[in-house]
Every structure is written in C-alpha cells, then in structure tokens.
Amino acid sequence: MKYAKITGTGSYLPKQVFTNADWEKRVNTSDAWIVERTGIKSRHIASENETATMMGANAALNALNMANVNAKDIQLVIVATGTPDKIFPATACLIQKQLQIPTCIAFDIQAACSGFVYALSIADQYIKSGVIKRALIIGTEVMSRLIDWQDRNTCVLFGDGAGACVLEASDSPGILSTHLYADGNYNDILYVDMPSGKEPCYIHMQGQKVFKLAVAKLGELVKDTLQFHNIKSEDIDWLVPHQANIRIIKATADKLKLPMEKVICTVEAHSNTSSASIPLALDIGIRDGRIKKGQTLLLEAIGGGMTWGSALVKY
Numbered sequence: 001m002k003y004a005k006i007t008g009t010g011s012y013l014p015k016q017v018f019t020n021a022d023w024e025k026r027v028n029t030s031d032a033w034i035v036e037r038t039g040i041k042s043r044h045i046a047s048e049n050e051t052a053t054m055m056g057a058n059a060a061l062n063a064l065n066m067a068n069v070n071a072k073d074i075q076l077v078i079v080a081t082g083t084p085d086k087i088f089p090a091t092a093c094l095i096q097k098q099l100q101i102p103t104c105i106a107f108d109i110q111a112a113c114s115g116f117v118y119a120l121s122i123a124d125q126y127i128k129s130g131v132i133k134r135a136l137i138i139g140t141e142v143m144s145r146l147i148d149w150q151d152r153n154t155c156v157l158f159g160d161g162a163g164a165c166v167l168e169a170s171d172s173p174g175i176l177s178t179h180l181y182a183d184g185n186y187n188d189i190l191y192v193d194m195p196s197g198k199e200p201c202y203i204h205m206q207g208q209k210v211f212k213l214a215v216a217k218l219g220e221l222v223k224d225t226l227q228f229h230n231i232k233s234e235d236i237d238w239l240v241p242h243q244a245n246i247r248i249i250k251a252t253a254d255k256l257k258l259p260m261e262k263v264i265c266t267v268e269a270h271s272n273t274s275s276a277s278i279p280l281a282l283d284i285g286i287r288d289g290r291i292k293k294g295q296t297l298l299l300e301a302i303g304g305g306m307t308w309g310s311a312l313v314k315y
C-alpha cells in the first residue's frame with residue numbers, strides 16, 4: 001500500500017512583530033485581557049510586499065529544501081488560503097510560477113482555518129491512489145488585511161504567516177487517515193462577506209458561539225479519530241492543533257487526557273494564522289527537534305463554515 005509521507009516542512013513569518021502592547025495603543029484592550037482569554041502575546045503582521053504568494057513561496061522553498069526535492073518534480077500544488085492575492089488565478093498557480101514548477105495540477109482551496117487539513121486530505125487521496133508521487137501543500141494567510149483594525153473583539157486574535165509541507169509517495173506509513181466535516185448551518189457565526197467595492201470587508205465573529213462549538217466538535221473529533229484506529233491517547237506523541245486560542249487547545253488536550261507537554265503550541269507568538277497555523281506549528285516542532293521521525297502526530301482544526309477536520313500522521 002502506498003502512503004503519502006511528509007518529507008519536508010517549511011514556514012515563513014513576516015518581519016514585523018505586533019505585541020499586545022501595540023494593540024493597547026490602538027483599541028481599548030489590555031495585555032492581561034488578551035493573554036487570559038486567548039493565550040496570545042504577539043503576532044506577525046505582513047508588510048505590503050509580504051503577500052500570500054510571497055510568504056507561501058518562501059515556506060514552500062524551505063519545505064522543498066528539507067525534503068531535498070527539486071521543484072521540477074512537484075506534480076500537485078494545493079494552497080489553503082482565505083486571503084489569496086487574487087480571486088483568480090489561484091495563489092497555487094502564482095507560487096508554481098515563482099518556484100518554476102513545470103506544468104502540474106495547481107489550485108486553491110477555501111475551508112477557512114481547517115484549510116490545511118482539507119488540503120492534506122486531498123493530496124493524500126491523489127498520492128494513495130497512485131495518480132501522483134509528490135505534492136506541495138501550503139497554508140498562507142494575510143489575516144491582517146481581513147480584520148477591522150478598530151474592532152477589539154476580533155483584531156487582537158489574528159496574525160499573518162505561511163507554512164508548507166512536501167508529501168511524497170512511500171511504502172512506509174505516513175498519513176494514516178484524515179477526517180473532514182462541515183456544517184453550513186453555522187455559516188453566520190464566523191464569516192467575511194464578498195468585497196462589493198462599496199464597503200470594506202472584515203471578519204465577523206460571534207466569539208462565544210465559535211468557542212463553544214470548537215470545544216465540542218474538536219473534542220468529538222479527536223476521540224473519534226483515535227477510535228477509528230483503535231488507539232489510545234498514550235499512542236499520540238504530539239498533538240499539533242490549529243492555533244486559535246490556548247483555552248480551546250487545552251480543552252482538546254484534556255479530552256484526550258494528553259499533558260500540555262505533548263502539545264505543540266505557537267499561539268502565544270503567532271496568534272491565529274488560520275490555515276497557516278498547523279503547518280507553521282509542525283515546522284517549528286520538527287525544526288526544534290521535539291517532533292522526531294517515526295512519531296505519531298494528531299493534527300486538528302476548526303474554522304469558518306463551520307468546517308473541522310483531523311489527520312493522524314506517522315512522521
């Protein structure tokens with residue numbers, strides 16, 4: 001049986017760091033409130049030239065280097081983003097051009113903060129079925145262009161960045177399973193309207209509803225994922241969650257009875273970078289030596305839609 005295996009990861013964070021103290025100067029908030037409610041202390045904010053394409057291409061280059069894969073051998077590029085540079089062409093095509101990847105399959109997907117897990121799942125199907133051998137999966141977001149800089153309810157929560165993975169066909173286990181869900185009945189608790197050219201478009205969120213749904217759905221999701229494989233929490237080496245809020249992350253870890261020492265957390269320094277948050281956390285955990293070859297990782301995310309999903313991965 002063929003598996004899709006993660007053979008390289010990479011990330012890119014904008015140069016500018018924006019702390020809670022910087023937000024205190026702009027809106028009626030406090031470092032204490034933000035840290036207590038979310039665990040966030042700072043986030044990276046993109047400059048004009050740090051676009052979804054630029055950040056995604058840089059993250060992808062780092063992933064290709066780690067995997068020791070030449071860009072010309074990539075057969076599929078999937079970019080998960082809610083903040084593309086253009087409505088079309090897809091950011092995937094712009095990154096393909098930048099990295100000089102020859103003619104291949106390239107497209108963007110939109111599943112909000114669950115985008116990376118969705119992209120991973122799609123690429124997994126292409127590889128497992130033998131259609132392709134090598135894929136590049138990227139989450140890249142310029143959330144700072146979607147926030148209302150006057151709205152303290154949302155502006156402090158989000159940041160910019162990109163993460164990427166190279167996936168290659170392998171005979172040894174890689175992605176063990178993915179589990180994707182969506183329920184459009186919740187479309188109005190977290191959304192951004194289509195730009196009409198008349199009014200600016202911002203993130204709208206009913207924070208408490210999103211919070212409660214996230215805790216409930218992610219709790220079910222991680223338990224179901226373990227049950228699907230008939231494995232226990234002890235079999236998970238690392239939980240690599242979407243980084244929206246430390247309290248949501250802790251609630252999911254608690255559900256698994258997993259100590260926080262086994263959770264890769266970047267929310268304090270990155271805030272919520274939507275579809276970029278999981279590949280960013282994965283890259284950091286791998287590069288600092290915590291995540292080792294052969295370990296079992298549980299990835300999970302929830303986002304606008306509402307969409308949610310998990311992946312069980314042998315690294």
Ligand SMILES: CC(C)(COP(=O)(O)OP(=O)(O)OC[C@H]1O[C@@H](n2cnc3c(N)ncnc32)[C@H](O)[C@@H]1OP(=O)(O)O)[C@@H](O)C(=O)NCCC(=O)NCCS
Pocket residue numbers: 028029030033034037038113152153154156205206207208209210211214244245248272302303304
């Ligand atoms: C957004 C969130 C942190 C708010 O925390 P909360 O405990 O639910 O807070 P509430 O929304 O009930 O607001 C409580 C008070 O804090 C205020 N407040 C909101 N944002 C604030 C800020 N940045 N600084 C200070 N006060 C703030 C509210 O106005 C409200 O004031 P009021 O009681 O005078 O009306 C929390 O709901 C959350 O994390 N939700 C999930 C968000 C998320 O993860 N989204 C992305 C999913 S992918």
